[in-house]
Amino acid sequence: TAKGYDLARLFVEEGESAKTEHRPVLQEMLAFCQREKGRIDALIFPKIDRFARYTEDYHHLKRTLRECGVRIESIDERFDDSPAGRFLESMLAATAQFDNDVRSERTYNGMKEAVTQGRWVFKAPFGFRNIRSQGKATMEPDPENVPLVTAIFERFARGTWTVAEIGEWTRTQGVSIGTTSLYRMIRNKAYIGIIEAFGMEVRGEPPMIPIISESLFYAAQNGLRRVQMPETIRRENPHFPLRGTVRCLCGKALTAGWSHGRSAKYAYYRCRRCSQTNLRREAVEIAFARFLSAIRAELPLDEAAVASLYRQADADRALLVEQRKRFEQELDRLGRLQKALILKTVEGVIPDEMAAQQLREFESAMRELRAKLAEPNASSAEPAIEKVVEFSRMFLNKVDEIWLCASFEVKQHIQRVLFPAGATLSFKGNARTAKGPALTGLRDVSFAGSFRLVDLSEESAHRDVTDSAHESRSLSAQIELMKRLHREFGYMKDSI
Template sequence: MKNDIEKNKGITGIIYIRVSSDEQIKGTSLDEQLTACQKYCESKGIYLLETFREEGESAKSTNRQEFTNAIEYCRKNKVDAFVVWKLDRFARSMIDHYAVKSVLLKYGTKLHSVTEQIGDDPTGKLLEGMMAVIAEFDNDIRRVRCSGGMLGRLKQGISPWHPPIGYLSEHNKKQNKKKEQSDPIDPVNFPILKRALKELATGQYTLTQFADALNRYELKTTKGGKVNLKFVDRILSRHLRFYAGILDNPFYPNNGEEWYEGRHETMISREELFAITQIKNGKNKKVAKYGSHNALFPLKGTLYCTECGHKLTASCTHGNGGIYPYYHCYIADCSLKGKTFSKKTVEDDFIKYLQSITPKQKTLELFKRMVVDHWTTKGKAFDLKHQQYKKELAELKAKQKRVYEMREDGEYDKVQFTDRLAEVENKIMATTISLNETKIEQFDIEATVTYATKFISNLSRIWFDLSPELKPRFQKLVFPQGVLYDTKNKFRTTKLGYIYELNQKMEAVKSPFSETVDPSGLEPLTSSLQMRRSTR
């Protein structure tokens, strides 16, 4: 009966699909790959037995559960064809490619590629080898190419990717041209989206109302459908910073700056970017109050009254031909109500207070050593996965050896031996591929911490140079619970940010041994301290 079924099936096959990342690669999703593979099977008369779908894993990924399942399925069942959309779907290494093909041939299974013509004749074998080599070569140069050409465009203020809605693509790639100019605006969608975003920034819309406004203004979507919340979330999550003239660098911090100034025409200002981000994150659902990020009163919301504990507000008086800004308490029963503090005096004192809490050089050096040492310690964990696969591979090879020994000792008959050996060898193959493709990304932690310490060491200058919408965030970072301002024009705070709190504690502790005790016995063990110890 089973033979009759197999006879009716003719050529049997399975499909194995995956994408190169969690995102689609070159517009080819898993579903599109599956459709292409199914059409291929239909055209070749291949009876489809099973489909193995690797969700959101790259060809370099170490998670190969579905791949292993597919190989095991070929071992345990009669499978004539192992169908993939492209050869590099399961291996980018030429050695790994031929290892897989060899195993499949042992099970009587032939590898089929939907997009590449391969065969058993000399030409087909040559082409297949070339495809495997090309896939491996493409994998090796991918990062270099990205951090070269794309980063070069970013530095020029040009986005190397397809522009978001509101801008037009000049299709340079189709014309075999390099992208030399920033993306031009879409004369239809640009003004519509710009108007709606600016209205959203004022706080007059919820996200649902924003979607309704885009439909009311007749925004033309790519697919011609109505704007919905999913569309709104996509443009606000992915493209909002682009609309504000910011080109984010995906290669940071390994290569280049965190972001670059775009040369394209912007839709919104940086202040509006911040306001919309707050609304999207649910932190500013109501219309923004006047002066919440007023450039005239940057400390509003950070200053608290020492008498009643409420936030100080800010106002301006007019007289004698001038405007006189000041901070004051508005609580009716507070003893300081009616007492005003000149804006200039308060902010000058605030700058002095920032200078007083700025960590000293000694603290910054200790902070730098502690962070670098902590990273070095944690960095050892990056090797664990590589070591884990080496250990697993050694254990599998030991199992393989024991299978042979058990066959020699007569503990396995021929069928048991063949079945057990094939299972172990398939695991060895999958683990070997994972081991070959394990890679530890390098991160210049010392350069990063050096940059951070320079930032920390000049608080007053940084605060002075920040834009109005960023100053409240900076103040929240340094003073998580705000800062008290009393009638003597002095600042007090109940809590500082961690690094500044640590600095004060260090300044308060004056050890009589601080100048004579070897710091290598008290501080984190850095490479420089290790060298000092070795020379003693």
């Protein structure tokens, strides 16, 4: 060479980015220098950014080579081992990283902008293929694989195929899709035409169109959950409606299950943490129903709450009337201004261009006001106050009977509305507490009353159950409760 070097070996790196140290040819070169330690004097490359794109990578590689007795040189960039040379070398390495960072930022922003336009700029998932439409990257369905994708989602939706079985089935179709890829596929909204990227959900634009329907996509999610969570361990078990609502004194939600006797099996609610909490299902559910009846004493929906509800409704109606009056007055004012502006324009007082701009603004404001006036009266959508009060009282007076006779789904709905944070159960004979046993609602529901928790087993005596006293709900809470009961359960009026 021009410097009198003898070439020991030439390493050629093709199609590899200098953004990482983990490049096969680079690692091969480092291994060669370590083997030939003491016999290699210099490593020469075209430019620093062809060797490393990040300053920390550059200095780490330089240190590794120096330990092997190898210095580095650049063909296009001149630097030496003097203080000024090392400074220049560091600046060149930093410049390479800066250039890389700028490119990365531009790429990121470009991809983000493309996503907001509904274009797919990543590797196409199975069933799609990457294309360029009008010179821009996106993807479209792959006709060859669309039927297979549909068949995969249909098998998931049935709820009887496991992921492993579907993976095995795909191999019989000539395509091998692994378990991990199937999990990604079943949750990828690209199959229903939605791009999830950069914290956004954007509807894809043609030629990116859905392969399957949204109903099939979500049915597949539910089917996968059914396979992963067998009936025996699901919370939504119709044999145990209180599971997930009733809690042990320790704070843990009770689980439930069956105990097998010699000739029959028996249902129990249990606490996984406290071995003493092991109660027959019938005892807990009868106690819970009696507990519901205690709500009538604590939530009488007194006349003060009813009167307040009427006053609130009257105030809401008055507010709406006043608001509508203001809208009409403003619409009339804008109309008069519009006519006056047109007259001044005809007379040549106001330039046409300025008048056109103002007329557009007036028309826009008038459209908004007309739309607000055309909206249905908000109070008209509300049920009559008399119906809300009547139904709420009727529902609470019979809530225990309703719960006992209701379907599993309705029972769960009642529990979620009245006991959003669950209900806590305790009983006599529990060594962890000296208090009398109680079943009490937690947050958002307070009530008082007394009842007995009856253990139906022949060997057990009756256990007294009383709840602790709570303050009455505020008027606003009673009003909100009445509205919610009517909203959630009003459809049951004819059957109560």
